Amino acid sequence: MSTTRDSLLAAAATAFDQNGYVRATIDDVCDLAGVTKGALYGHFSSKKALAVAVLDRQAQEWVRTREQLQQTHRSPLQVMVDLGYAVHRDHLVAQRLLFQSPICDDVADRQIAQWTWTNHELLRAAAFRGELLDGIDLGGCAEAMVAALVGAHLVSMAIGDADHVNARIAGMWRAWLPTLARPEVCAALRLAAPRVRPR
Known part of the structure; x- marks a missing residue:
């Protein structure tokens, strides 16, 4: 069963793939996952933490x-x-x-x-x-x-x-x-x- 965290990781992988780590933004990830920034920060403290989780x-x-x-x-x-x-x-x-x-x-x-x-x-x-x-x-x-x-x-x-x-x-x-x-x-x-x- 997919969770918010799973959706965020999938969205982050897509954003990093399309835009690269530097250009990808938290807003990009939230838009792709269909969640708020608050929901994202409930799971990950930063963009780097999100990238590390993807890896x-x-x-x-x-x-x-x-x-x-x-x-x-x-x-x-x-x-x-x-x-x-x-x-x-x-x-x-x-x-x-x-x-x-x-x-x-x-x-x-x-x-x-x-x-x-x-x-x-x-x-x-x-x-x-x-x-x-x-x-x-x-x-x-x-x-x-x-x-x-x-x-x-x-x-x-x-x-x-x-x-x-x-x-x-x-x-x-x-x-x-x-x-x-x-x-x-x-x-x-x-x-x-x-x-x-x-x-």
Whole structure:
């Protein structure tokens, strides 16, 4: 059941997407949600608090996406590949807030740390299953892969080419995975973006 808080978060995501964090106003959010400023301030103390709540909700959805993918795929590496696409596909507003709005830098640090930890855990699971080559620095690889994924999104946004970010991510996976995974494992992975959302 939708609540006033849910409506405000949805409206804020729309306002930030359409106008950017700096230009979006509390009035924009209230108009989109169909509520008064008093109702908004009953839930959020400021525009920054509203933006942080939008990012926190997106982070929770990303965790649910990971859980769904783990139920769908046996290979932790396939989960990792698909999560790289899910960050772009499902969370465009969050990307703009994280990577373009300095006011949310503290949240960006937290979410990037979460992405790095998740990749590290997936690599550990892949190593346990015997999917990785010997001698892989799991922590270093997790950090480098997140940096590469963030870079792919930043480049796409900087040049106004967000529609082609999936091609950049696929290229990254084609370059990285043969250096990590055993050849027979790598050959079995789908490196292109999934066609449908995980259920």
